[in-house]
Amino acid sequence: MAGSAGSVCQTRRVFGVLIRIDSVTKRYPDGTIAVDRLSLEIPDRSITVLVGPSGCGKTTTLRMINRMVEPSEGTILLDGKDVQQQPVNALRRSMGYVIQNAGLFQHRTIVDNIATVPRLLGWNKHKARARAAELMKRVGLDASLAERYPYQLSGGQQQRVGVARALAADPPVLLMDEPFSAVDPVVRKGLQDELLRIQDELGKTIVFVTHDIDEAVKLGTMVAVMRTGGRLAQFAPPAELLSNPADAFVEDFLGADRGIRRLSFFPSAGLRLLTSPVVAVDATAEQIAARDTAGAPYLLVTDLDGRPLGWSEPGDLTAGDVRPERLLPHGRPFVAGTDSLRAALDCAVLSPTGWAVAVDAGGRVTGVVSQQAIAEAIRGAHAEGRADAAADAKAVR
Amino acid sequence: MNRFFDIPSDLQHSWLGLIGLHLREALLPVLAGLVLALPLAQLCVRFRWLYPPVLWVTTVFYAIPSLAFFVVLIDYTGQTELTVMIPLAVYSLVVLVPAIVDGVRSVPQETLAAATAMGFGPVRRYAQVQLPIAVPAIIAGLRVATVSSISLVSVGMLIGNQGALGNLLHDAQIYNRPELAWNSVLTTAVLAVLADAALVLVRVLLTPWMPSGGRGRRPKPAADRPEPAAPALKDAAR
Ligand SMILES: Nc1ncnc2c1ncn2[C@@H]1O[C@H](COP(=O)(O)OP(=O)(O)OP(=O)(O)O)[C@@H](O)[C@H]1O
Numbered sequence: 267m268a269g270s271a272g273s274v275c276q277t278r279r280v281f282g283v284l285i286r287i288d289s290v291t292k293r294y295p296d297g298t299i300a301v302d303r304l305s306l307e308i309p310d311r312s313i314t315v316l317v318g319p320s321g322c323g324k325t326t327t328l329r330m331i332n333r334m335v336e337p338s339e340g341t342i343l344l345d346g347k348d349v350q351q352q353p354v355n356a357l358r359r360s361m362g363y364v365i366q367n368a369g370l371f372q373h374r375t376i377v378d379n380i381a382t383v384p385r386l387l388g389w390n391k392h393k394a395r396a397r398a399a400e401l402m403k404r405v406g407l408d409a410s411l412a413e414r415y416p417y418q419l420s421g422g423q424q425q426r427v428g429v430a431r432a433l434a435a436d437p438p439v440l441l442m443d444e445p446f447s448a449v450d451p452v453v454r455k456g457l458q459d460e461l462l463r464i465q466d467e468l469g470k471t472i473v474f475v476t477h478d479i480d481e482a483v484k485l486g487t488m489v490a491v492m493r494t495g496g497r498l499a500q501f502a503p504p505a506e507l508l509s510n511p512a513d514a515f516v517e518d519f520l521g522a523d524r525g526i527r528r529l530s531f532f533p534s535a536g537l538r539l540l541t542s543p544v545v546a547v548d549a550t551a552e553q554i555a556a557r558d559t560a561g562a563p564y565l566l567v568t569d570l571d572g573r574p575l576g577w578s579e580p581g582d583l584t585a586g587d588v589r590p591e592r593l594l595p596h597g598r599p600f601v602a603g604t605d606s607l608r609a610a611l612d613c614a615v616l617s618p619t620g621w622a623v624a625v626d627a628g629g630r631v632t633g634v635v636s637q638q639a640i641a642e643a644i645r646g647a648h649a650e651g652r653a654d655a656a657a658d659a660k661a662v663r
Numbered sequence: 664m665n666r667f668f669d670i671p672s673d674l675q676h677s678w679l680g681l682i683g684l685h686l687r688e689a690l691l692p693v694l695a696g697l698v699l700a701l702p703l704a705q706l707c708v709r710f711r712w713l714y715p716p717v718l719w720v721t722t723v724f725y726a727i728p729s730l731a732f733f734v735v736l737i738d739y740t741g742q743t744e745l746t747v748m749i750p751l752a753v754y755s756l757v758v759l760v761p762a763i764v765d766g767v768r769s770v771p772q773e774t775l776a777a778a779t780a781m782g783f784g785p786v787r788r789y790a791q792v793q794l795p796i797a798v799p800a801i802i803a804g805l806r807v808a809t810v811s812s813i814s815l816v817s818v819g820m821l822i823g824n825q826g827a828l829g830n831l832l833h834d835a836q837i838y839n840r841p842e843l844a845w846n847s848v849l850t851t852a853v854l855a856v857l858a859d860a861a862l863v864l865v866r867v868l869l870t871p872w873m874p875s876g877g878r879g880r881r882p883k884p885a886a887d888r889p890e891p892a893a894p895a896l897k898d899a900a901r
Pocket residue numbers: 294295296298299300319320321322323324325326327477
């Protein structure tokens with residue numbers, strides 16, 4: 267998917283353990299075992315993703331945390347305290363909950379929807395509404411939507427309201443059950459980016475359920491892959507999941523292109539960028555000739571601000587008469603340093619010349635790099651990864 | 664024409680007086696029916712097995728002719744308005760109970776899950792989420808119950824002048840004044856139409872959250888929500 271080819275997935279910091287799921291089993295009255303001896307330590311202030319095929323017990327697991335479903339065996343500790351010992355409604359109000367299709371109250375306005383939990387907690391109307399307005403801004407909703415009803419919003423906007431409503435009472439924990447799966451891919455990417463941004467600001471403990479492995483890899487600090495029958499297949503950070511799937515099931519679930527996706531975790535900062543095959547549109551004949559000697563098969567022409575215009579064979583360039591419309595398209599450039607090796611490789615593969623264009627944050631060319639050079643960088647990164655893993659392994663022993 | 668509104672003195676009411684009487688005899692039973700139907704419907708929602716037998720009983724009651732009711736009741740309540748109103752209240756249940764049950768059940772699963780997850784207890788959830796969302800369906804039921812109640816009051820004339828506007832039919836016969844029958848029929852019809860319009864107005868005022876002007880502007884997620892049970896109820900009442 268285009269979305270995950272973007273910037274380097276950051277390894278977010280992991281704090282203490284907030285939610286501990288301790289060999290929990292859920293047997294429904296009809297005998298279905300939805301969750302089977304599941305143990306998970308969900309770290310504080312980070313996004314933990316539960317992912318797995320349909321019916322593997324993700325929703326059940328999530329709902330046991332806020333006691334919408336009671337476990338048959340085992341315990342769930344929140345901050346060291348058994349959730350089953352806590353008053354159920356107070357417990358639920360201390361956890362935000364977001365679901366697919368948002369589940370908004372269709373009979374209440376947007377601000378009233380968002381203000382629901384603060385009102386339940388006894389805030390006065392004025393304060394609750396002020397808080398709701400603040401949250402609308404935080405999740406990127408225009409204030410003019412405040413007095414509308416849910417039917418007047420798009421699916422993506424409704425989902426934002428769902429997130430705002432869950433955050434309204436500033437709960438430490440956020441439970442999200444496939445919150446973005448009913449919206450189109452573009453809106454979904456926007457919502458995911460927004461969630462990451464909000465998480466960077468607020469540092470909640472988020473348990474996020476999805477069946478989309480790309481979403482899991484993009485959002486998760488830790489990812490728990492579950493298999494049918496409610497058992498845990500692997501619990502690891504996404505980069506480790508991609509490089510070391512625990513078994514054939516996980517490998518299968520990750521999909522055929524996990525090698526490519528793993529590149530999302532390697533920064534492009536180490537790439538050696540060439541500046542010699544870059545010429546400005548107003549270059550003189552001498553400058554062009556000088557570039558020609560650089561040995562690159564193509565020259566990248568930039569405008570006067572340094573933004574890319576397109577590729578040209580050196581012999582086709584005439585000083586003073588460069589026609590941008592006759593250049594080969596340069597494709598989508600990658601942002602050097604910020605974007606991952608995956609993005610760089612993607613640019614190179616899509617480029618008609620096989621060379622990727624690197625730009626800075628302002629879109630000005632900082633250099634070009636060939637597929638071969640990217641491949642070398644990938645090999646280097648993998649070797650480094652193995653060395654790190656070996657070092658970690660030693661450290662553990 | 665001026666004989667049209669000249670009400671025989673044996674009815675002891677002016678034309679307007681008869682209208683007031685008629686409305687009271689028609690609307691109080693619907694109100695009583697609603698008060699009875701709300702908890703009954705809630706029980707049917709809570710305990711699913713209860714719904715079919717309740718529906719069956721209300722339907723059987725509906726099938727009993729009002730005259731049969733009067734015969735039984737007259738021993739207890741005499742030739743009073745109450746004898747007319749009790750059967751009407753019972754009849755209204757056949758529309759109101761399913762209207763409320765369907766309305767409450769039409770609340771989307773995810774809305775209920777969200778309410779529970781936010782810490783709504785069952786009572787609060789019923790009063791603040793399920794019932795308000797069921798309002799359109801409940802009012803659709805009330806419309807049918809009200810209109811049929813207004814037309815049914817007239818049979819009260821059978822037990823001695825307890826039929827309000829219906830009594831005009833009787834007088835039309837004994838005094839040989841057909842215009843009184845016309846008066847009875849037309850006034851009843853106009854009352855029914857006005858009462859119905861009033862309920863539509865109440866619905867509009869209570870549900871600013873409904874997409875106005877039908878289905879035109881509904882966004883995707885709301886599109887597959889079931890419509891309130893209004894059309895089905897009207898069919899059921901026929
Ligand atoms: N109330 C219930 N009674 C009986 N069985 C249930 C109940 N709820 C869920 N199950 C079963 O438990 C298993 C796990 O269900 P759950 O909803 O947790 O799966 P899930 O991973 O969330 O699936 P999906 O991705 O489709 O949402 C399924 O086999 C489901 O059929």
